[in-house]
Amino acid sequence: MRDAVELEKKGKPTVTISHDKFERASHIHARSLGMPDLVFLIEPAPKGGNISTDVKDLAQKNIGLVIESLTSVGMVQ
Numbered sequence: 182m183r184d185a186v187e188l189e190k191k192g193k194p195t196v197t198i199s200h201d202k203f204e205r206a207s208h209i210h211a212r213s214l215g216m217p218d219l220v221f222l223i224e225p226a227p228k229g230g231n232i233s234t235d236v237k238d239l240a241q242k243n244i245g246l247v248i249e250s251l252t253s254v255g256m257v258q
Contacts, residue, residue, distance in 0.1 A: 182207065186216045196218070196250045200226035220250040 185195040199207040199218060204223050211232040222243050 182210055182219075183214065186211070186214045189216055189219065194251045194253060196222050198224060200220045200224060202226045212235060214234050220246070222246060 182197060185197045189194050197211075198220050199205070201223050203226075204221070206219075207221055211217060211221075226238055
């Protein structure tokens, strides 16, 4: 997350990936680092250590977020 914040401050757009179990903590951490609007791609955490997420489906559902976030003006504050 600190890397994403530093890149955003330099005008380089990012998308930070977080498991759904850490979504709230991720947003709190971003706010504490002075970047409350940091873009997150939230993915479901694997159940019991088993990777059960359909990666292709996850990518298709989030491609718009990724493209928009990485092609927009950086979030320099």
